[in-house]
Amino acid sequence: NAGVTQTPKFQVLKTGQSMTLQCAQDMNHNSMYWYRQDPGMGLRLIYYSASEGTTDKGEVPNGYNVSRLNKREFSLRLESAAPSQTSVYFCASSDWQPELYGYTFGSGTRLTVV
Amino acid sequence: ELKVEQNPLFLSMQEGKNYTIYCNYSTTSDRLYWYRQDPGKSLESLFVLLSNGAVKQEGRLMASLDTKARLSTLHITAAVHDLSATYFCAVVGAQKLVFGQGTRLTINP
Numbered sequence: 533n534a535g536v537t538q539t540p541k542f543q544v545l546k547t548g549q550s551m552t553l554q555c556a557q558d559m560n561h562n563s564m565y566w567y568r569q570d571p572g573m574g575l576r577l578i579y580y581s582a583s584e585g586t587t588d589k590g591e592v593p594n595g596y597n598v599s600r601l602n603k604r605e606f607s608l609r610l611e612s613a614a615p616s617q618t619s620v621y622f623c624a625s626s627d628w629q630p631e632l633y634g635y636t637f638g639s640g641t642r643l644t645v646v
Numbered sequence: 647e648l649k650v651e652q653n654p655l656f657l658s659m660q661e662g663k664n665y666t667i668y669c670n671y672s673t674t675s676d677r678l679y680w681y682r683q684d685p686g687k688s689l690e691s692l693f694v695l696l697s698n699g700a701v702k703q704e705g706r707l708m709a710s711l712d713t714k715a716r717l718s719t720l721h722i723t724a725a726v727h728d729l730s731a732t733y734f735c736a737v738v739g740a741q742k743l744v745f746g747q748g749t750r751l752t753i754n755p
Contacts, residue, residue: 567745576745580741582741607680630718637689639688
C-alpha cells in the first residue's frame with residue numbers, strides 16, 4: 533500500500549547508544565517531517581525537509597540529526613540516546629499542496645531509552 | 647511563534663450526547679487540520695479546513711473554522727462509543743504543521 537513506512541516499529545536503547553530511525557514514502561511527496569509525541573504534549577516537530585537537499589530545525593531539534601537521503605527517504609539519528617528521548621516518533625510527508633491532500637503519517641516508532 | 651491550544655484536554659461523555667472541542671491558535675493561518683488517533687496507532691486525517699467560514703461534516707462529526715477569531719471547533723452529535731479516541735487539531739505556520747495538545751475523548755454507554 534502507498535504511504536509512509538517507518539522502521540523499526542519498536543526499539544529499546546541504553547543511554548549513550550546511537551541509532552537511526554528510517555522513513556520512506558512512495559507518494560512522490562516533496563516535504564518530509566519528523567515529530568515526537570509525548571503524553572499531554574501533542575506532536576512536536578523535530579526536523580523537516582521542505583524539499584530534497586534541504587533540512588531545517590523544528591521546535592525540538594536538540595539531540596537529533598537528520599538526512600534527506602533522496603526524495604523518498606528521510607532518516608532521524610540519535611547520536612547519544614538519553615532517557616528524555618523516550619517517545620513515539622512519527623514521520624510524515626506532504627506534497628506542494630498539502631491543503632488539498634493533507635499530510636500522511638507513518639505508523640510510528642516507539643523508542644524507549646533506559 | 648505559532649501556538650495551538652485545545653480544550654478540553656479530557657472529555658468523558660455519554661452516548662447520545664452532543665459536545666464540542668475547541669481549537670485556538672495564536673497567529674494568522676488559513677489552513678487547519680483535524681486528526682483522530684486511536685491508542686497505539688498513527689494519525690488519521692478527518693478534515694482539512696481552508697478558508698474562513700469553512701464547514702465540513704462526516705457522519706457525527708462536524709468541523710468549522712473562523713480565521714478571524716483564530717478558532718476551530720469539532721462538534722460531535724449523538725456520540726457513539728466508536729468515536730472514543732484522541733483528537734488533534736493542527737495549524738500550518740511557516741510551512742510547518744503545529745499541533746494542539748490533543749483531546750482524549752471517552753464515550754461511555
